[in-house]
Amino acid sequence: MAMMSTISSCPQFCGLRLSGLSLKLDQSQTLSTTQFFFQHVDSHLHLSAARRGCRGVITMAGSGKFFVGGNWKCNGTKDSISKLVSDLNNAKLEADVDVVVAPPFVYIDQVxxxxTDRIEISxxxxxxxxxGAFTxxxxxxxxxxxGCKWxxxxxSERRHIIGEDDQFIGKKAAYALSQNLKVIAxxxxxLEEREAGKTFDVCFQQMKAFAEHVPGWDDVVIAYEPVWAIGTGKVATPQQAQEVHVAVRDWLKKNVSEEVASKTRIIYGGIPYPTTTLIILIYENCKFVMVLCVTLIVYYVTLTNICYFRTKTFYAKVEALFQNRISRFP
Known part of the structure; x- marks a missing residue:
């Protein structure tokens, strides 16, 4: 994984969504605005690049801590992972944030x-x-x-490439939780399920399998990952992500309990369109939800001062920086 630490290399912003207000950048001024934004909002933000697959997930939902996670998939070498770990160790992280990274199995011990103990391993x-005898x-x-915590x-790659079904996954989650391992479910x-109007049916069926097996939800984070937005040339919009988050929370309320629905964190995970940079700000049930996907070669945020983005000060600076450079539309 090559590392990047200069904001001048960042691709351009394509848009912002803030509560019920949609904001779109004036494309003729995007590059200078992007540089100006990072210089004034958070000069310590660093980005790193992976050739494929690696992605950052940043979101908060429910009443739990802010959650930042990175799945490194089947990527990396000893040297590139050492560099990534070094950057993560230099990140400044707030105390009320869960930060989790998931290296390949062979590098877990190295990582x-x-x-730093401040970042947990998944x-x-x-x-x-x-x-036992399970090759x-x-x-x-x-x-x-x-020392894994998660x-x-x-x-989706375990479901659709390896062939794991809902019930098997639910049982795996139950066993992991019974042994004090936290679960990102x-x-x-x-794509064909979304186009057939089956999004909620599929997600609810998957949720049902978890609910039938897990002993409790305190140590579960739900990750909504639209499979159709990975490698298809299609993009999950803020509205599409939010509607599933809201529907899943409502499902928890009706089928598990109101308490679980209010406390469980629901995060978004996915790779955006390969020529697009998205910084999406969404409010969900008065809770701040942020999805940050920065890509051309798919950048992974190394989290330096990243938690600043959840503060009210951030909103004020966004408005101040962009108010003369943004066209507004409902």
Whole structure:
């Protein structure tokens, strides 16, 4: 993973959404505005580039802590991961934020031994029960032994490439939680399912499988990942992401409990259109939700002072910086 630390290399902003107000940049002034924005809002923001796949997920929903996560998938080398860990160690992070990274299995020990304790480690998968004669699998007990605190379960690539079904994933989540491993529970629909109007049906069915098996929700973060927005040339809009978040929270309220619905964090994970940079600000039920996807080669935010973006001061500076350069529309 090549690292970038200069804001002049950032692709341009394509838009902002703030509450019910939509804001769109004057494209003729985008580059200077982008540079001006980073210089004045947060001069310490660093971005790093990955050739494929790696993505940042930044969001808050429910009443829990702000959550920042990065799934490194099957990417990286010892040297590139050492560089990424070094950048993460230099990041300034607020105390009320959960920051989680998910390296490939073979590098978990390297990352754990060199990464600040402030950032927690997630595995990208785990076995459905106690370890044993299961070639190629990783047990929850082994993950606990090397210091993992989280595991990603139900990721679309596990569902649709490996063939894991809803019930199997729900059982894996239950076992991980029973062994004190926190779970990032992934849900999301494929392109043909969205086009057929089955988005909610698919997501609710996946949620149902989790709800049938997990003993509780205190250590679960739900990650909505629209499969159709990955590698298809299609983009998930702020409205599309938000409508699923709201629907899932409503499903939790009706099928689990109002308390779980109000407390459970729901995050967005996905790769945006490969020639587009999106910085999307969304309010969900009066809670700040932020999705930050910065791409041309798909940048991964290294989180230096990133939590600044959730503050009210940020809103004020956005308005001040862009008020003369933005065309507004409903």
């Amino acid at each position: 754990k031994n060199s990464l 595995a990208q998968n785990s076995w459905v029960g106690k370890g 190629g699998e990783i047990s929850v007990e082994q993950l606990n032994d090397i 595991v990603i379960l139900g990721h 992934c849900i999301g629909e494929k």
